[in-house]
Amino acid sequence: MWGIIATWRMAHDGVLAAKEMLAADAFAGDAMETAIKMVEDYPYYKSVGYGGLPNETGILEMDAAYMDGTTFAIGAVAGITDVPNPIAVARQLSHEKFNSFRVGAGATQYAMLAGFPRKNMLTERARRIWEKRCEEIAKTNLSPYDGHDTVGMVCLDQNQRMTVGTSSSGLFMKKAGRVGDSPLSGSGFYVDAEIGGAAATGLGEDLMKGCLSYEIVQLMASGLTPQAACDKAVYGFTEKLTQRYGKAGAFSLVAMNNQGQWGVATNVEFTFSVAVKDGVCGIFMAKPGGNQTTVIEPITQEWLDAYEKRIKAPV
Numbered sequence: 001m002w003g004i005i006a007t008w009r010m011a012h013d014g015v016l017a018a019k020e021m022l023a024a025d026a027f028a029g030d031a032m033e034t035a036i037k038m039v040e041d042y043p044y045y046k047s048v049g050y051g052g053l054p055n056e057t058g059i060l061e062m063d064a065a066y067m068d069g070t071t072f073a074i075g076a077v078a079g080i081t082d083v084p085n086p087i088a089v090a091r092q093l094s095h096e097k098f099n100s101f102r103v104g105a106g107a108t109q110y111a112m113l114a115g116f117p118r119k120n121m122l123t124e125r126a127r128r129i130w131e132k133r134c135e136e137i138a139k140t141n142l143s144p145y146d147g148h149d150t151v152g153m154v155c156l157d158q159n160q161r162m163t164v165g166t167s168s169s170g171l172f173m174k175k176a177g178r179v180g181d182s183p184l185s186g187s188g189f190y191v192d193a194e195i196g197g198a199a200a201t202g203l204g205e206d207l208m209k210g211c212l213s214y215e216i217v218q219l220m221a222s223g224l225t226p227q228a229a230c231d232k233a234v235y236g237f238t239e240k241l242t243q244r245y246g247k248a249g250a251f252s253l254v255a256m257n258n259q260g261q262w263g264v265a266t267n268v269e270f271t272f273s274v275a276v277k278d279g280v281c282g283i284f285m286a287k288p289g290g291n292q293t294t295v296i297e298p299i300t301q302e303w304l305d306a307y308e309k310r311i312k313a314p315v
């Protein structure tokens with residue numbers, strides 16, 4: 001068996017590339033890194049890598065993580081700048097016994113010393129969007145925190161190895177040094193190759209409150225299917241948070257077990273991409289279906305066309 005599942009429509013081209021690699025017996029980590037890099041490299045995805053949206057002060061700070069489900073090795077970066085592929089830096093850090101989660105200047109310095117290329121990741125387009133948002137916020141009372149997504153992937157290869165990875169520029173207009181869930185083990189991602197893995201996207205501040213990726217993996221360990229585990233964790237926690245904290249931010253999780261079965265749950269409209277051996281391959285739309293269930297439908301051409309137009313619309 002092999003398979004890969006990833007958050008958002010933006011992951012799909014990467015998923016297709018990973019699919020070819022997995023079918024040809026590649027290591028899950030290589031297939032997944034290739035897929036995440038494709039998202040990081042694409043300038044029109046404004047919440048990941050090149051073209052990502054900056055923090056309040058106009059600096060593009062990125063978070064990423066890599067985890068190996070066989071060895072439990074984790075590498076992560078938070079608030080890294082000027083590096084084309086934070087996922088590759090996170091993966092490299094996963095080989096370190098000590099200092100494997102680096103933040104800010106320390107993360108960037110690690111990447112430079114390790115020989116990763118340097119690149120100004122703030123595109124002219126992203127800078128214009130930031131400038132426009134600064135003007136809007138000055139004029140209105142709108143919450144600045146809009147427009148954020150993470151690419152998160154869970155990957156299973158033919159040799160039952162599993163990896164999970166995330167990459168994000170976090171919340172648009174975040175305060176300098178703000179870190180989301182994406183580089184945090186258990187919250188943004190988790191994988192145990194003897195069970196399965198999960199990855200998250202959504203409001204990091206709330207995802208951290210529930211450690212939802214770890215929760216889903218533990219629910220799968222207790223015998224739940226990935227779909228049942230996602231439903232239970234996501235809807236259960238949305239309810240709990242609403243009762244006890246007053247409100248729950250938007251969040252969505254994807255999961256896959258080591259048999260290639262997968263699941264998704266979300267408290268908003270959420271697109272994802274999945275490919276498994278001899279099974280589905282495509283982009284889907286998920287929505288909460290009530291009673292702790294998720295409705296999953298194939299994406300429509302109309303939606304895809306509108307998306308394409310939206311991400312490339314003049315600023």
Ligand code: ASP
Pocket residue numbers: 148149150168169170171179180181182200201202203204205
């Ligand atoms: N989880 C990310 C963060 O809070 C953002 C997102 O995925 O929407 O940094």
